[in-house]
Amino acid sequence: MSSAALSLARRITSITAHLQSGMARPKVVVTRNLGAEAMRLLDRSDLDVVAWHSETQPCDKKWLYDNIPGATGILLLFSEKVDQEFLDAAGPTLKVVSTMSVGYEHIDVKALAQRGIKLGYTPDVLTEAVADITVMLALMAGRNVKETTTIVQNGQWxxxxxxxxxxxxxxxSANWLQPTRTAGFLGFGRIAQSTLARLLPFGFTRALYTGNPSSQPKPARDAEMHAKYASQGLAEFRRVDIAELARESDVVFVLAPGEPSTYHVVNEEFLRAMKKTAVLVNTSRGSLVDSEALAKACREGWISGAGVDVVEGEPHxxxxxxLVKEPRCVVLPHIGSATNETRLGMGTMAINNVIAGVLGGNMPAELNMSR
Amino acid sequence: MSSAALSLARRITSITAHLQSGMARPKVVVTRNLGAEAMRLLDRSDLDVVAWHSETQPCDKKWLYDNIPGATGILLLFSEKVDQEFLDAAGPTLKVVSTMSVGYEHIDVKALAQRGIKLGYTPDVLTEAVADITVMLALMAGRNVKETTTIVQNGQWxxxxxxxxxxxxxxxSANWLQPTRTAGFLGFGRIAQSTLARLLPFGFTRALYTGNPSSQPKPARDAEMHAKYASQGLAEFRRVDIAELARESDVVFVLAPGEPSTYHVVNEEFLRAMKKTAVLVNTSRGSLVDSEALAKACREGWISGAGVDVVEGEPHxxxxxxLVKEPRCVVLPHIGSATNETRLGMGTMAINNVIAGVLGGNMPAELNMSR
Known part of the structure; x- marks a missing residue:
């Protein structure tokens, strides 16, 4: 071959290789625009990214099912349901599903496990934002914020x-009449721990919690908690049964997962056992609290007030x-993790999960599906 | 005298002494019903107590001026104005005025001093309740509570x-993007200190404050603060000028007295210098903040939001x-100390002040009028 022909052949080979590599780039489907700052992380030459355009509106199902076939990774939100139909549509190329959420009720985890598909999620990154709002609701529930802000808004001050x-x-906070305060946690995971840390300077000296009745006691963890916060005034940290939790707490924090075993664990019996001066806060899942019973408890003065970020049947x-009608109950529309910093952190983690899952790196947070 | 006559004479003497002691009992006027639990403390044989009947309505002026002549002690609230006319009406018997408040803008302190009349007030007892609401407003200001609760109340979730x-x-709280947080205090008294203690577990590592420009630096106090909270993560505690306070703080807490030197200290210049992500909280006096400028700052995004328990011109x-119209500003109707526990504590202290001032004991909280 002439040198010119050789050069041309080399160029063609190179172009073909480039095209093949382009065609072989793994496809990643992203079902929402996660904002310019996060989406920039997906702007890379080794991935073929297909993303829904809107930040505020969920993708429509036709778009989703047109695009997921042949995908290696899919990044999605609560708005998308991952079931057998979804997985069949995606097909055998799918290696990883990454959800921008700490919960995964919208995902058939067993079906993923059976197909050997990894699941990424975004735990921990929202812990502090939710602990913030948990303390905020404990304060708002006691201080007649709903009634007084309405008066101000109506020009009636x-x-x-x-x-x-x-x-x-x-x-x-602790005061001359009540020199110690007791926090009660229905479930004691990371958000509860961050909440407890925030409560200590308010004069809380006792923390009680109930765990899942079928779980084993954790004496080592409990001793560690107690030791960690003893210098800041925590005199007692103890697992109790639910009746003692209701009876002894000045604030009850509902911070357990939403599952059949926790359905309506806060019911009329629980609320009637609480102190009249106590408040109830729910920043986990609406299904744990019987809304009718809680409204009655506020209305009839069994407790002093309530603050909830989650309601059974939300957003309807x-x-x-x-609860919305009840003056002593503050209701927020599930904004526990809604800070710009945390949502950008969740988006970033979800993106890094899908990239690592697709390209074979370590996922920042992969759900252990064998539990 | 016969024994019967002697006995009779003794009985008469005793009755006369009793009547004289009754007539000589010092008169205490109480301008409000402070609730059964507190009023019980005034139920004593060595005082002649005259109290207005209502808990919710201020006493009328005729009742007041009919009753204060000859009083030795007067317990009153913000609703009563103590000026020369008031003191002339009470007359030379008056030894003590006791106000159920930490502020005394309604009282002519100089006139009291000239007449040698003591003034009791109720500091400290409300510190923790106000610190609670200060933290609550810092949280509410950042988290769109006004907008989101309105959406829920309107059934629009x-x-x-x-x-x-x-x-x-x-x-x-501190987060992955902002691993440290800075609290800025306009005025650093007891409420500011209690607020700072509460903020440490949220990840605040820096506290800056501005003092009254005419006051001397307090290096010993500042070193003590730093040492006290260093183990809980406070890396820096420092007095700064107001420009640095505005520029550096993630939250600005307005906690200085309302007086001519602090009038509109938070103005357009101050607010324009703040971080776009910062919030402003005012739980001291409305006059420190230019309401128009703060509303503009929220509306135009110079800051992220605001929470105020006090407004210039309140309650009108x-x-x-x-500020009421502004979605990013939460307005509460001056409920900083409005907890049952604290108000009962304030009432009890005001009563103990008036009793001690009248009978000659140590008043729990007497204002030092020589300052």
Whole structure:
């Protein structure tokens, strides 16, 4: 061959290799625009990324099922349901599903395990944001925030002259009448631990928790907790049964997973056993709390108030929902992890999970499906 | 005298002494019903107590001026104004005025001093309740609570499908993007100190404060603060000028007294210098903050949000007040100390102040008027 022909042949080979490598780039489907700052991480030459355009609107099902066939990785949110139909549509190329969430109720984990598909999720990164809102709701629940902000918003402040007990609620922090305070945790995982750390300077000296009744006691962990916070005033850290938790706590924090065994664990019996000055906070899952019973407890003064970031049946919570109507119950629309910093962290982790799962690296957070 | 006559004479003497002691009992006027639990403390044979009947309504002026003449002690609230006219009406018997408040803007302190009348007030007892609400407002200001609770109350939750940045605000606690947090205090007294203690587990490692420009630095106190909280992560505690405070803080806490030198110290210049992700909290006095400038700062995104328990001109704060209209500003109707525990503590202290001032004991909290 002439040198010119050789050069041409080399160029063609090179172009073909490039095309083949292009055709072989693993496909990653991303079902939401996660914002420019996060999406930039997916802008790489070794992946073929197909992403839904909108940040606020979920992708439509046609788009999803048009695009997932042949995907190696799929990054998705709560809005997408991963079941057998979904996995059949994606086909045998699928190696990893990455959800931008700490929960995975929308995913058939067993079906993934059977097909050898990895699952990435985003634990831990939202712990501090949720602990923040948990403490905020404990404060709001005791201090008549719902009633008083409504009065201000309606321009009625001047209609309420100062009076010794006007707008008074229960004090979260220790005080001259109650020199110690007791926190009660229904479930004691990472968010509970971060919440407890925040409560210590408020004068909480006792922390009680109930674990899953079928789980083993963890004396070593409990001793470690106690030792860690003893210098900041924690005098007692103890696992108790649910009746003692209800009876002894000045604040009950519902921080357990939403599953059949925890359904309505906060019911009328539990709420009737609580102190009249206590408050209840739920920042985990709505299904743990019987909404009707909680509304009644607030209305009839069994407890001082409540603050919930989650409600059973959400987001279908109408204006006449018993908790929404109840002046002593603050209801937030599941914004526990809703800070720019945390959501960007979750997006970044979900992206790094899908990239590592597809290219064969270590996923920052892979769910252990054998548990 | 016969023994019967002697006995009779003794009985008469005793009755006369009793009547004289009754007539000589010092008069204490109480301008509000402070609730059964507190009022019980005034139920004593050595005082002649005259109390207004209502807990919620201030006493009328006629009742007040009919009753204060000849009083030795007067227990009152913000609703009563103590000026020369008031003191002339009470007359030369008056030894003590006891206000159920930590502030005494309603009292002419100089006039009291000139007449040698003591002033009792109720400091400290409300510190923890106000620190609680200060932290609560710092959390609420960052987390879009006003907007999101309104959506829930209107039954609109289901109209907002989950999206990565829906309802997102600024995170108070340290996070992966911001591993340290800085608290800025405009004024560093007891409430500021209790607030700082509460912030440490949120990951605040720096505390800056500005003092009254005419006051001397307090290096010993500052070193003590730093040493006290160093083990809980406080790396820096420092007095700074107001420009540095605005520039460096992730949260600015307004906790200085309301007086001419602090009028509108938080103005447009201050707010423009703050971080876009920062929030402002005012739980001291409304006059320190320019409401128009703060509303503009929230509206135009100079800062992330604000939470105020006090507003200049309160309680005359109409529904169309710029801060009330502003979605990123939470406004509470001055409920900082409004817990049952703290208000009972304040009432008890005010009562013990007036009793001690009248009968000659040590007043639990007497204002030093020579300062």
């Amino acid at each position: 001047s209609a309420y002259p100062w009076a010794p007990y006007l707008f008074c609620g229960s004090q979260l 919570v109408p204006a006449d929902h018993p | 289901s109209a907002y499908p989950w999206a990565p940045y829906l309802f997102c605000g600024s995170q108070l 704060v109409p529904a169309d007040h710029p």
